[in-house]
Amino acid sequence: MKVAVKQWHAVAYWKWDTGATTEQDANADEDAEDDVCGICRVSFEGCCPTCKMPGDDCPLIWGQCTHVFHMHCLLKWLNTASSKQQCPMDRRTWVTAERKVDR
Amino acid sequence: MLKIWSMKKNEETAAKKKPKVSAAQIRLQKDLTELEEFKTMTTDFPDPADLLHFNLIITPDEGFYKGGKFLFSFNISTNYPHEPPKVKCMQKIYHPNVDTEGNVCLNILREDWKPVLNLNAILVGLQFLFLEPNAEDPLNKEAAEELRRDREAFAKNASLSMRGGTIRGQTYERVLATP
Numbered sequence A: 001m002k003v004a005v006k007q008w009h010a011v012a013y014w015k016w017d018t019g020a021t022t023e024q025d026a027n028a029d030e031d032a033e034d035d036v037c038g039i040c041r042v043s044f045e046g047c048c049p050t051c052k053m054p055g056d057d058c059p060l061i062w063g064q065c066t067h068v069f070h071m072h073c074l075l076k077w078l079n080t081a082s083s084k085q086q087c088p089m090d091r092r093t094w095v096t097a098e099r100k101v102d103r
Numbered sequence B: 001m002l003k004i005w006s007m008k009k010n011e012e013t014a015a016k017k018k019p020k021v022s023a024a025q026i027r028l029q030k031d032l033t034e035l036e037e038f039k040t041m042t043t044d045f046p047d048p049a050d051l052l053h054f055n056l057i058i059t060p061d062e063g064f065y066k067g068g069k070f071l072f073s074f075n076i077s078t079n080y081p082h083e084p085p086k087v088k089c090m091q092k093i094y095h096p097n098v099d100t101e102g103n104v105c106l107n108i109l110r111e112d113w114k115p116v117l118n119l120n121a122i123l124v125g126l127q128f129l130f131l132e133p134n135a136e137d138p139l140n141k142e143a144a145e146e147l148r149r150d151r152e153a154f155a156k157n158a159s160l161s162m163r164g165g166t167i168r169g170q171t172y173e174r175v176l177a178t179p
């Protein structure tokens, strides 16, 4: 028998590299906190409440403290006077890391 | 991949048609689904469509305020969670951390607020204020002073105040859970 491919559909799935290892992924049910932005509580693969499409237009931002947020959510927080430029998670002074920080 | 730009356009027009749900509402909805069941606290939404304004009823089952029923109003701004909810006690009560206007002194509602906190954290904090009033951070200085000096006298006055009694010239509201 000979098969000719007439049509095909590619399906891709993407995820930000937030530093969660596969081992952590396996425990995702126990610690779902790792997969959502702590500010808006929407998943990292979704977008912040002011954006309409997830992806490069609504990127993530890492702090040197290893915490991750939607960039837009974090900037909005840092722009409020009460933030005192501190991380929303641990209240340490926010220092943006160049990229993901290994935990 | 090629279609992402046209998808974005479609998304934008779709978003314009939808009624606008604020980010605060979306986040609050999540807070409410994650809200634990507390046996001493219940929430009350006078207008179920308005998540930003609701009441909390605390009925402590131990401590100085056992037998009381305390009402708090929550006003949440559209900037939530970047701003903490505004929480006020709706009764005039005798408490070191609540003034006679109903302002509440709880660190996470003020200087220690951070947007990763949620309603659960605030409810736990308020409940704790009734179990362990804090004399170090007073809004009602006389009540705090009394708690620090003489816990027994404070316990008597807390109980008197809940029955609508008068303490040092201030008459408090009757807040007993049973009529």
Ligand SMILES: [Zn+2]
Pocket (backbone or CB within 6 Å): A037, A038, A039, A040, A041, A042, A047, A048, A049, A069, A070, A073
């Ligand atoms: Zn976010």
Ligand SMILES: [Zn+2]
Pocket (backbone or CB within 6 Å): A047, A048, A049, A050, A051, A057, A058, A059, A070, A072, A073
């Ligand atoms: Zn965004």
Ligand SMILES: [Zn+2]
Pocket (backbone or CB within 6 Å): A063, A065, A066, A067, A087, A088, A089, A090, A091, A092
């Ligand atoms: Zn941090």
